[in-house]
Structure formats: C-alpha cells, structure tokens
Amino acid sequence: MADRVPRYKRLVDNIFPEDPEDGLVKANMEKLTFYALSAPEKLDRIGAYLSERLSRDVARHRYGYVCIAMEALDQLLMACHCQSINLFVESFLKMVRKLLESDKPSLQILGTNSFVKFANIEEDTPSYHRSYDFFVSRFSEMCHSGYEDPDIRTKIRMAGIKGLQGVVRKTVNDELQANIWDPQHMDKIVPSLLFNLQSGERTESRSPSPLQASEKEKESPVELTERCFRELLGRAAYGNIKNAVTPVLMHLDNHSLWEGKTFAVRCFKIIMYSIQSQHSHLVIQQLLGHLDANSKNSATVRAGIVEVLLEAAAIAASGSVGPTVLEVFNTLLRQLRLSVDYELTGSYDGSTNIGTKIIKAHEERQLQEAVIRTIGSFANTLPTYQRSEVMLFIMGKIPVPGIHLTLPSSDSGPEGTRMIQVMLLKSLVQVTAGFQTTNMLTALPSSFLEPLLSFSLTEDPEVRLLVLQILLSLIDRHENRPKFANMSISDISVLKLKVDKFDNLFRLLNNIPHAQQLYRHIYLGCKEESSGREHYETLFALLGLLSVELANEEVVVDLIRLALALQDLALSTDEALPVYNRCAVHALVAAYLNLICQLTTVPAFCQHIHEVIEVRQKESPYLLPEAVFVDSPKLHSSLDKVEGSVLFLQSKITESLGGSGYNTERLATPYVPQYTDEDRLSKRKSIGETISLQVEVESRNSPEKEERTPAEEITFETLKNAIVDSVGMEEQERERRRQVVEKFQKAPFEEIAAHCGARATQLQSKLNQIFEITIRPPPSPSGTISSGYGQSQSRSVPIYEMKFPDLCVY
Numbered sequence: 092m093a094d095r096v097p098r099y100k101r102l103v104d105n106i107f108p109e110d111p112e113d114g115l116v117k118a119n120m121e122k123l124t125f126y127a128l129s130a131p132e133k134l135d136r137i138g139a140y141l142s143e144r145l146s147r148d149v150a151r152h153r154y155g156y157v158c159i160a161m162e163a164l165d166q167l168l169m170a171c172h173c174q175s176i177n178l179f180v181e182s183f184l185k186m187v188r189k190l191l192e193s194d195k196p197s198l199q200i201l202g203t204n205s206f207v208k209f210a211n212i213e214e215d216t217p218s219y220h221r222s223y224d225f226f227v228s229r230f231s232e233m234c235h236s237g238y239e240d241p242d243i244r245t246k247i248r249m250a251g252i253k254g255l256q257g258v259v260r261k262t263v264n265d266e267l268q269a270n271i272w273d274p275q276h277m278d279k280i281v282p283s284l285l286f287n288l289q290s291g292e293r294t295e296s297r298s299p300s301p302l303q304a305s306e307k308e309k310e311s312p313v314e315l316t317e318r319c320f321r322e323l324l325g326r327a328a329y330g331n332i333k334n335a336v337t338p339v340l341m342h343l344d345n346h347s348l349w350e351g352k353t354f355a356v357r358c359f360k361i362i363m364y365s366i367q368s369q370h371s372h373l374v375i376q377q378l379l380g381h382l383d384a385n386s387k388n389s390a391t392v393r394a395g396i397v398e399v400l401l402e403a404a405a406i407a408a409s410g411s412v413g414p415t416v417l418e419v420f421n422t423l424l425r426q427l428r429l430s431v432d433y434e435l436t437g438s439y440d441g442s443t444n445i446g447t448k449i450i451k452a453h454e455e456r457q458l459q460e461a462v463i464r465t466i467g468s469f470a471n472t473l474p475t476y477q478r479s480e481v482m483l484f485i486m487g488k489i490p491v492p493g494i495h496l497t498l499p500s501s502d503s504g505p506e507g508t509r510m511i512q513v514m515l516l517k518s519l520v521q522v523t524a525g526f527q528t529t530n531m532l533t534a535l536p537s538s539f540l541e542p543l544l545s546f547s548l549t550e551d552p553e554v555r556l557l558v559l560q561i562l563l564s565l566i567d568r569h570e571n572r573p574k575f576a577n578m579s580i581s582d583i584s585v586l587k588l589k590v591d592k593f594d595n596l597f598r599l600l601n602n603i604p605h606a607q608q609l610y611r612h613i614y615l616g617c618k619e620e621s622s623g624r625e626h627y628e629t630l631f632a633l634l635g636l637l638s639v640e641l642a643n644e645e646v647v648v649d650l651i652r653l654a655l656a657l658q659d660l661a662l663s664t665d666e667a668l669p670v671y672n673r674c675a676v677h678a679l680v681a682a683y684l685n686l687i688c689q690l691t692t693v694p695a696f697c698q699h700i701h702e703v704i705e706v707r708q709k710e711s712p713y714l715l716p717e718a719v720f721v722d723s724p725k726l727h728s729s730l731d732k733v734e735g736s737v738l739f740l741q742s743k744i745t746e747s748l749g750g751s752g753y754n755t756e757r758l759a760t761p762y763v764p765q766y767t768d769e770d771r772l773s774k775r776k777s778i779g780e781t782i783s784l785q786v787e788v789e790s791r792n793s794p795e796k797e798e799r800t801p802a803e804e805i806t807f808e809t810l811k812n813a814i815v816d817s818v819g820m821e822e823q824e825r826e827r828r829r830q831v832v833e834k835f836q837k838a839p840f841e842e843i844a845a846h847c848g849a850r851a852t853q854l855q856s857k858l859n860q861i862f863e864i865t866i867r868p869p870p871s872p873s874g875t876i877s878s879g880y881g882q883s884q885s886r887s888v889p890i891y892e893m894k895f896p897d898l899c900v901y
Contacts, residue, residue, distance in 0.1 A: 111155025138182030203250040210257030230254030234283035256319040272331040281338035287316040324365035332373040349395030363406040371407035379422045387439040390454035401465040467521025516557035523564035552621040559629040575632035578716040583689045611764040627675045656762035678716040695747030
C-alpha cells in the first residue's frame with residue numbers, strides 16, 4: 092500500500108515531525124530539495140501537495156505544521172531556479188494568500204515574510220498570467236490595521252509595509268507584470284504609506300536616501316515606511332511621476348493636511364530627494380496645477396501648497412522649473428492677484444451672499460507673503476538670462492493707474508490696483524535679490540528700466556521705496572549694499588568696500604539717456620514730501636553703489652553735480668518742503684559728498700568737504716545724518732539762515748577737482764533735471780487726467796509767445812481732399828523717377844558727367860565746411876572764446892591739441 096504513494100509525497104510527509112515543536116526535519120528536507128533539483132518536472136506537484144497539507148492544517152488550527160510547511164516552501168523556492176518554477180510559484184502564492192486571509196496576526200505576518208523572501212528572488216523566466224491585485228489590497232489593508240494590542244498592531248502594519256515593498260520590487264521592473272503604476276494600485280499603496288508616515292511624524296525629514304539604519308530604527312514603522320516610499324519613488328520613470336504624486340495630493344486634501352504645512356512639506360521633501368532630478372519639474376507642475384484647482388479654497392490651504400512649492404523649488408534647484416519657466420511665474424502671479432481680490436471683496440465669487448465663506452484678511456496677507464517668497468525661491472534657481480525674462484514678465488503685469496487694471500474683479504477698484512502694484516514690486520524685489528550680470532544693458536533693456544523708473548515717481552511712498560530697493564539689487568554686484576545701510580559721516584576704510592573701477596563690461600550709465608533718467612528720478616525722489624527716513628537712507632545707498640560699482644570720471648562728475656543740485660533744492664523756498672525733508676536732504680548730501688571725496692582721493696576736495704562737515708558739527712548738527720536719521724530727530728525750527736560756511740560750494744569743488752583732471756566745464760554747470768511727459772503722466776490716476784495732461788503736453792510743444800491758432804475742423808471734405816492729394820503726390824513721384832531713368836538712358840555722356848561733377852563739387856564744399864568747424868570754433872564778437880572763468884582761448888585750435896573725453900579715445 093505504501094508503494095502506491097508517489098515518492099514526492101513520501102518525501103514531503105517525511106519533513107514533518109511527529110511533534111511540530113521539534114521543527115522541520117532537516118535531513119529529510121535536504122532529500123526533498125535534492126529530489127526537486129533532480130526532477131524539476133515534479134516541482135509543481137510538490138508545491139500542490141504542500142499547499143494541500145497547509146490548507147488542511149490551517150483549517151484544523153495546527154499552526155506548528157503550518158509554520159513547517161511555509162519554511163519548506165521557502166527553502167524550495169530559494170533553491171530551485173528553473174523553468175518549472177512558475178508552476179511552483181502559483182502554489183506558493185496560493186498558500187501565502189491563504190495565510191494572509193487568516194484572522195490570526197501571526198499567520199498574516201508569517202505569510203508576509205514568505206512573500207518578501209519570494210519578492211527578492213530574480214526569476215529567469217517571465218510570467219504572463221500572475222496577478223498581484225489581491226496582495227496590493229491585502230497589504231494596504233494591513234497598513235491600516237486597528238488591532239487592539241498596540242504591539243501586535245505595529246507588527247501587522249510593518250508587515251503590510253514590507254509586503255507593499257515586496258510587491259513593488261517584484262513588479263516594477265517587469266514589463267510583463269501588471270503595471271504597479273496604474274492609478275488603481277497607486278491609490279492604495281501611496282495612502283497606506285502616508286498613513287504610517289503620518290502616524291509617527293517627526294519634525295524633520297531624514298537626509299536624502301538613507302542607506303543604513305540602526306536596529307532600533309529598523310523596528311520603527313515610520314523609518315520603514317520612509318525607506319519604502321523612497322524606494323518606490325526612486326524607481327518611478329518619467330511617465331509614472333504623475334500617478335505617484337497624485338495620490339499624495341489627494342491624501343493631503345482628504346485629511347486637511349495642507350493647513351499644518353509640516354507633514355505636507357516633509358512628504359514633498361521625500362519626493363523631491365527620491366525621484367530622479369530630471370523629473371523634478373513634473374512635481375512642480377503638478378503642485379502648480381493643484382494650486383490652481385484650489386483657487387477658491389481657504390487661504391490656509393493655498394498657503395500650505397505655496398509653502399510646499401517653496402521647499403520643493405529649493406531642493407530641485409536648476410531643474411525645478413523645467414521648460415515652462417514663465418508659466419510657473421504666471422500661475423503664482425495669478426494666485427497673488429486672486430488673493431488681493433478676495434481680501435478686498437470679502438468673498439471668493441465677488442458677491443456677499445449669505446452662506447459664502449468668510450475670508451480672513453490676515454490669512455490672505457500671509458498667503459501673499461508666501462507667494463512672494465516662493466517667486467523669489469524659483470527665481471534663485473534660474474540662470475541670468477531667464478531671470479531677466481522673468482523680470483520683464485512681472486513688469487508687464489504691473490497695472491498702470493488709469494490705463495488698465497489686471498484684477499479679475501472690478502469691485503476692488505483703485506485700492507486693488509495699488510495693492511497689486513505693491514505685491515508685484517515686492518515680487519521683483521525677491522527676483523532681483525542676488526542678481527548678477529556682466530552687461531546690464533543686455534540683461535535689462537529699456538523696456539524694463541523705463542517703466543520701473545516711472546513707478547519711482549508715483550505718489551505712493553511704499554511703491555517708491557520698493558522701486559529703490561529693486562534698483563539697489565540690480566546695481567550691487569559685489570555685495571556692498573549692506574555696508575551703506577547706516578548713513579553717517581565716517582571713514583570709508585571701515586566699510587571695506589569692494590571697488591571695481593576698470594570693469595568696462597558693466598556700464599549701465601554709459602547709455603546717456605539711462606544716466607540722465609536715473610539722476611532725474613533720484614532728484615525728484617528727494618523732492619517728494621511723503622518721503623521718509625527709509626527713502627533717504629535708500630537713496631544714499633543708491634548713490635553710494637553708483638559711485639562704487641560704476642565709478643568713472645564722467646559718472647563722478649555728474650553725481651557731484653546732482654548732490655549740489657539737491658543742496659540747492661533743500662535751500663529753495665519755492666518747493667515748500669517740510670523742515671524734516673529739507674534737513675534730510677542736507678544730511679544726505681553731506682553723507683554722500685563725504686563718501687565720494689574719499690573715493691576720489693583728491694586732497695583739496697576732501698579738505699573742503701571735511702571743513703564744511705566740521706562747521707556743521709559745531710553750529711548746525713541738524714544738517715548731518717547723525718541728528719536727522721534717528722528715532723527722535725533733532726531739527727531746527729527754521730532753515731532760513733542756512734548759508735555761508737555750512738554749505739558745500741560749487742566753485743571750490745570745481746577748483747579742487749579741476750586740478751586733478753576732472754571736467755571743470757561740466758562741474759561748473761549746475762545740474763537741472765529735465766522734466767518729461769513721463770514724469771507727469773506717471774502720477775496719473777484716471778483716464779480723464781491722462782487726456783487733460785496729453786492736451787497740456789501738446790500745448791507746451793508750441794512756442795509760448797505765439798497766439799494759439801484754433802484747431803482745424805476735420806470734416807468729410809477734409810479727409811477726401813487728403814486722400815486725393817496723397818494719390819496726386821504718388822503720381823508725381825512716379826513721373827519724376829521715370830524722367831531720371833530716361834535721362835540716364837538717352838542723354839549724352841558729357842551731360843551726365845557734368846551733372847555728377849556738380850554733385851561731387853557740392854559734396855566737397857560741404858565737407859570743407861565741416862572740417863573748418865571742427866578745427867576752428869565759431870568766432871565770437873570779441874575775437875576770443877571765453878571759457879567762463881576769465882580765461883581766453885585762441886580762435887584756432889589744431890585738432891591734435893583738442894581734448895576728447897576718455898571714452899572717445901581708442
């Protein structure tokens with residue numbers, strides 16, 4: 092009877108001892124293993140018989156034999172690598188499934204451990220029909236175990252995490268397996284991992300890609316979850332990133348985890364550190380899309396998403412923005428505008444119906460600040476040329492009063508326009524921070540600088556201050572800005588300025604229109620009655636940076652002329668400036684001239700400046716920065732008697748600098764700002780004011796002493812005559828060209844030569860006149876040319892003795 096029992100069954104039966112506590116019979120197990128290796132075609136039958144015995148033992152609660160059967164299966168699985176392994180694996184997975192379906196935690200853990208061992212085996216042949224759907228569902232369920240005993244609950248959850256890790260390892264690289272990246276699987280795996288990560292959340296995320304952990308850490312579900320999550324993300328290819336990140340976003344939404352920020356930031360730190368760096372921009376794009384989708388959610392939720400964006404951009408560095416640079420900033424700026432609109436209107440839909448969410452202004456403000464910081468963080472990851480594009484892009488979004496409003500709702504009105512201006516300028520402050528370029532004209536064209544400077548003339552002091560801060564960031568290339576933070580009369584050697592006088596690549600002010608425009612805006616900024624301490628301190632820093640970063644002879648001369656013009660402005664009674672502003676301008680001039688005289692190192696110039704400062708310290712301390720730019724300024728009731736030795740004299744400065752080769756003629760010419768249409772139009776507030784100003788500009792363009800002629804009435808006849816006249820002019824031009832062509836075709840050679848000779852003679856005469864003017868200046872009635880200093884020059888100056896500016900000499 093015993094002979095009828097197949098050999099493989101006898102070998103399987105022999106590995107089970109009479110007492111299950113004795114464990115697996117090792118000698119018989121070795122015989123079974125040898126038989127399986129010798130006759131691999133019997134492997135599937137061995138597996139089926141073991142499976143049958145295990146199912147029977149589970150049903151009879153003979154758990155000792157269950158453990159022995161699983162141990163035998165594990166050993167056979169590890170030992171046998173052959174083409175028949177697939178059939179054996181089916182029996183193996185059937186037994187693991189049987190254990191996982193059990194209510195007994197020990198059997199669930201036993202089945203999981205066997206599955207993990209199986210997952211680590213690299214199979215030689217693919218399987219076309221194997222399915223892991225049950226295992227994904229069951230392991231995910233175990234990750235959420237709510238078993239009463241906390242120790243056993245922890246073990247079950249850890250088993251579930253290990254099981255998911257095993258499923259991922261087994262399927263992620265096998266194209267023939269069911270795609271683990273499908274949403275149906277990811278929607279179970281990712282939330283299960285996040286649930287365990289959240290249950291033991293710590294304040295700080297680990298460093299990227301931890302390789303080793305202590306035994307204590309290995310026992311922690313949080314550490315195990317994080318390693319599993321990192322492994323999953325590290326295996327994600329380009330096309331799978333979206334499916335892996337979407338469940339994270341949904342989990343954070345469903346459990347209201349954006350508002351706390353900490354856990355959301357930690358999750359995305361793990362994601363950004365784990366995925367391949369070239370895929371970083373895909374995560375950023377998903378976050379931006381999620382931010383748009385939550386546009387009408389509470390400010391705390393949006394602020395949480397923005398904070399995550401901020402952290403993600405910092406980690407991803409140059410790869411964070413990807414190919415759609417401007418789209419990133421466009422999304423953030425759109426959120427900024429929406430937040431301002433929500434704050435001013437008080438609702439998300441522009442109405443105040445009962446039942447609409449109540450918007451808290453302070454939460455919207457926190458969101459706006461977070462968006463601005465995030466814009467700066469993104470900009471810091473960009474190369475210079477892309478950052479310049481972003482600056483132009485943001486500048487184009489800033490609304491100009493009276494021209495257009497960029498807010499989506501008309502209910503916000505002028506206050507909304509002003510807030511948008513402030514927010515976008517704050518964004519520009521963040522973007523320009525640390526901006527470095529070798530050629531300012533190329534990096535920042537007129538299309539950026541001109542509108543930026545026009546905002547420095549608005550009546551809003553906050554807007555003017557932001558524009559000045561942006562200019563400081565653009566001009567400062569050697570981090571000298573903090574050294575000008577405190578305006579005082581001191582020795583500049585203490586400041587340890589980094590001066591680079593001979594860098595000819597960086598010349599913003601060589602473009603004369605920009606130079607004069609910038610000087611004019613500094614002058615007009617000092618003239619504003621609403622300017623306060625911060626404005627004057629920033630203007631001093633701007634003057635100081637111009638002197639250090641762009642120091643050449645022409646710039647120094649112009650800046651000294653500007654400083655003297657500011658002194659005249661403070662002395663003028665026509666401007667009706669408050670006493671504080673006049674004292675502040677005097678103090679600003681003193682501090683700047685003290686700085687520039689030490690930079691030029693001309694002894695006579697330094698002596699005059701220091702003499703005036705010493706007199707002020709004794710007689711008029713209220714004209715120095717130490718008395719004006721303090722919390723409680725010490726001002727004089729009246730400035731009518733500010734004269735004589737307390738003033739810087741243009742004649743002495745010209746004389747002292749003239750001896751060192753500076754352009755005395757230019758120094759002796761007082762600086763007068765040229766007012767433009769832009770200066771007045773920049774303060775427009777409405778379309779009506781704009782039209783009236785334009786009419787005024789047109790009237791000023793006509794000579795003042797001429798009588799104004801009434802405007803010609805434009806009628807239908809006038810337009811008709813204009814069209815007819817233009818047609819007649821075209822016909823005349825065509826006839827003239829025909830005659831010229833005919834003349835050159837038919838006229839004798841002598842006539843053509845004489846005609847061309849006459850033209851050559853006329854050209855030569857004009858050239859002679861030009862050369863004459865170049866060599867000899869126009870004669871004056873007295874026969875000499877006065878230079879303005881009582882000296883005289885001869886009328887003829889040979890060209891080799893003429894003095895040209897340094898920039899004109901090669």
